[in-house]
Amino acid sequence: MQQKEAQKLWLIAPAALMVSLFFLYPLCFSLYSAVTLDGALTLSHLDKAFELYSKDMLFTVIIVLVSVMLLAILSISIAALITLSPFRSVVGILGFLYRLPLFIPFIVAAQMMRTFLAKNGLMNNAFVASGLMTPMDTISFLGWSGIIITFVWKQLAFSTLLISGAMAALDDAQIRAARNLGASRLRILFGIILPQIAPSLGVALVLSTVTMMSVLSVPMMIGTGTPTMISADMAFRVDSYGDYHVANALGLVSYLICAGLAWFYLRQSLKDKGATA
Amino acid sequence: MTRLHIDNLQVGYGNKRILNNISLTVEQGEMMALLGPSGCGKTTLLNALCGFLPIKQGDIFVGQRTISHLPAEKRNITMVFQSYALWPHMTVAQNIGYGLKVQKIKQKEIQTRVKALLDIVKLTGLEEEKVTALSGGQRQRVALARALAIRPDVLVLDEPLSNLDAKVRLAVRHEIKALQKQLGFTSLIVTHDQEEALVMADRVAILNQGNIEQVGTPEAIYHAPASAFVADFMGADNHLTWPIHPSMVGDSSVITISHTDVSQQRQCQIYFRSEDVSLSPRLTDDDKISGLMILGEVMHSAFLGHDYRISVRCGAHTFQANYQDNLPEATSVRLHVPAHALHIFDHPSEASNAPLSNAVSV
Ligand SMILES: Nc1ncnc2c1ncn2[C@@H]1O[C@H](COP(=O)(O)OP(=O)(O)OP(=O)(O)O)[C@@H](O)[C@H]1O
Numbered sequence: 001m002q003q004k005e006a007q008k009l010w011l012i013a014p015a016a017l018m019v020s021l022f023f024l025y026p027l028c029f030s031l032y033s034a035v036t037l038d039g040a041l042t043l044s045h046l047d048k049a050f051e052l053y054s055k056d057m058l059f060t061v062i063i064v065l066v067s068v069m070l071l072a073i074l075s076i077s078i079a080a081l082i083t084l085s086p087f088r089s090v091v092g093i094l095g096f097l098y099r100l101p102l103f104i105p106f107i108v109a110a111q112m113m114r115t116f117l118a119k120n121g122l123m124n125n126a127f128v129a130s131g132l133m134t135p136m137d138t139i140s141f142l143g144w145s146g147i148i149i150t151f152v153w154k155q156l157a158f159s160t161l162l163i164s165g166a167m168a169a170l171d172d173a174q175i176r177a178a179r180n181l182g183a184s185r186l187r188i189l190f191g192i193i194l195p196q197i198a199p200s201l202g203v204a205l206v207l208s209t210v211t212m213m214s215v216l217s218v219p220m221m222i223g224t225g226t227p228t229m230i231s232a233d234m235a236f237r238v239d240s241y242g243d244y245h246v247a248n249a250l251g252l253v254s255y256l257i258c259a260g261l262a263w264f265y266l267r268q269s270l271k272d273k274g275a276t277a
Numbered sequence: 278m279t280r281l282h283i284d285n286l287q288v289g290y291g292n293k294r295i296l297n298n299i300s301l302t303v304e305q306g307e308m309m310a311l312l313g314p315s316g317c318g319k320t321t322l323l324n325a326l327c328g329f330l331p332i333k334q335g336d337i338f339v340g341q342r343t344i345s346h347l348p349a350e351k352r353n354i355t356m357v358f359q360s361y362a363l364w365p366h367m368t369v370a371q372n373i374g375y376g377l378k379v380q381k382i383k384q385k386e387i388q389t390r391v392k393a394l395l396d397i398v399k400l401t402g403l404e405e406e407k408v409t410a411l412s413g414g415q416r417q418r419v420a421l422a423r424a425l426a427i428r429p430d431v432l433v434l435d436e437p438l439s440n441l442d443a444k445v446r447l448a449v450r451h452e453i454k455a456l457q458k459q460l461g462f463t464s465l466i467v468t469h470d471q472e473e474a475l476v477m478a479d480r481v482a483i484l485n486q487g488n489i490e491q492v493g494t495p496e497a498i499y500h501a502p503a504s505a506f507v508a509d510f511m512g513a514d515n516h517l518t519w520p521i522h523p524s525m526v527g528d529s530s531v532i533t534i535s536h537t538d539v540s541q542q543r544q545c546q547i548y549f550r551s552e553d554v555s556l557s558p559r560l561t562d563d564d565k566i567s568g569l570m571i572l573g574e575v576m577h578s579a580f581l582g583h584d585y586r587i588s589v590r591c592g593a594h595t596f597q598a599n600y601q602d603n604l605p606e607a608t609s610v611r612l613h614v615p616a617h618a619l620h621i622f623d624h625p626s627e628a629s630n631a632p633l634s635n636a637v638s639v
């Protein structure tokens with residue numbers, strides 16, 4: 001028996017080794033580097049990070065929160081349309097269209113949005129050409145709003161996929177039962193569907209948050225410089241100053257922000273479980 | 278609760294027609310069973326009634342009012358689903374009270390009505406229970422209470438008992454029936470279990486491939502099936518085609534029939550139930566007996582509890598008969614079926630949709 005256990009350990013050893021070598025070690029090292037200087041513990045890097053970039057941190061949090069909220073509203077709406085709409089053919093087209101951004105990398109999306117949203121970009125040109133605007137009235141969406149638009153556009157496919165999958169997994173009879181008791185579609189969405197797919201919604205939003213925190217191309221290409229997102233600052237620290245300590249301190253901060261959100265989500269879902277069990 | 282009238286209804290999926298010209302009336306306070314083999318369109322009919330499926334043609338009336346054009350949420354027809362379809366994130370009381378809440382009835386009133394319903398379906402004290410913590414029979418009763426809570430015009434039930442084990446099924450069957458008598462709701466219950474239909478329903482409608490074959494009281498359906506299909510479906514498991522081709526009869530076996538409706542000239546189908554067969558091991562050949570007489574030998578016998586089901590071979594035919602004793606293989610036996618227990622129909626190749634008569638009266 002003892003020997004069997006040992007054999008099992010050997011089986012997972014390669015995987016465990018890979019994870020610790022290429023994931024845990026760099027992570028710990030960067031955390032270590034964030035709080036030490038020449039081997040001694042110090043908070044100076046974090047101090048400096050806050051001093052220089054606290055505005056950017058706030059900016060990042062706001063951008064991510066707004067994006068996640070828009071994401072939740074839009075992907076729930078699309079998934080609900082797909083699940084509840086009586087117009088099956090429209091639903092088929094929608095079901096195909098919303099998936100497209102899944103296959104487009106962030107950097108391509110950012111490039112697309114840059115040409116689309118700029119002051120003399122595709123969107124404004126179209127408005128001007130159709131006579132809805134004069135060239136004087138056009139405004140550039142590059143900057144914070146562009147970042148949000150790009151994030152939402154890109155992550156929408158992913159979170160809608162998760163959410164509509166969860167909705168499709170519900171027994172159709174549950175929705176029919178509510179309908180013949182007189183409930184409208186909107187009421188069914190909020191009363192019957194959403195409470196049951198909340199865990200999937202949570203997963204979609206937490207994973208999207210982590211993705212947005214880590215994307216570099218979007219703030220670099222669509223952002224206007226200041227304030228910008230933490231990921232851009234980290235790249236800047238490394239590229240321009242070779243300052244790994246502060247970059248790692250910034251990394252620690254964004255890690256803590258994600259961890260905070262994840263904790264909030266876990267606590268919420270545990271609470272729900274406790275209530276239902 | 279009101280009368281339900283279905284007039285010339287046609288329903289299909291895409292171009293595929295599932296229901297052809299269904300006309301059916303369920304009287305106020307009546308329980309009608311819709312009986313048919315798998316895939317004949319029972320669920321489709323209920324879905325069309327509830328408004329989950331668009332109808333191609335025809336009309337549905339509840340009372341005097343046509344509801345064909347109304348969306349599902351305005352029809353006031355509720356359904357009890359085969360899978361129960363309870364909402365797992367709600368308690369028993371919340372499930373039952375949902376329809377009332379949708380109707381914006383006051384919380385107080387909802388509570389009293391839910392309490393009353395729980396009493397009726399014998400689930401008192403379980404209102405705060407999660408529905409996931411209930412047994413199958415209890416869930417089915419919650420589903421029933423939920424559907425009855427809004428006092429629908431018509432209640433439809435789609436195989437409500439098929440997910441329950443045999444014993445619970447018997448209990449819930451009687452409970453539903455008793456409840457139906459007590460509250461007097463108009464209802465249409467789908468089943469593919471003929472016994473269930475006979476026990477529960479005031480009238481039975483037999484559906485076959487999207488057509489109604491017969492509508493009538495359980496007694497009429499059982500004793501006087503209007504078509505070969507109905508006879509077969511209602512348990513007339515013995516079947517022979519008359520006149521019998523010589524190649525179908527062996528040397529030692531004899532089939533004779535004396536019946537006013539049967540002659541050598543006319544082709545017909547004869548159906549009868551194994552419980553109507555009287556089997557006797559003595560081979561006294563009595564010519565004066567009326568009805569069907571068969572000589573053959575025992576193939577095997579199966580113990581059914583109350584008696585044995587004996588399979589008797591007669592040439593190329595095999596007949597089933599009930600008998601109180603076990604019989605060894607190859608025993609020679611005589612089967613007799615009285616004339617009134619024979620269901621005789623014209624041969625399908627001659628007249629498929631005009632059955633000769635109801636069961637034969639002699
Ligand atoms: N969503 C659907 N799309 C296309 N055809 C369908 C659909 N649902 C059912 N059908 C077809 O309609 C016919 C009737 O189906 P229905 O579900 O009404 O049968 P049923 O009488 O309820 O059978 P069962 O006793 O097995 O529940 C079947 O032949 C089936 O193939």
Ligand SMILES: [Mg+2]
Nearest residue numbers: 319320321435
């Ligand atoms: Mg069915």
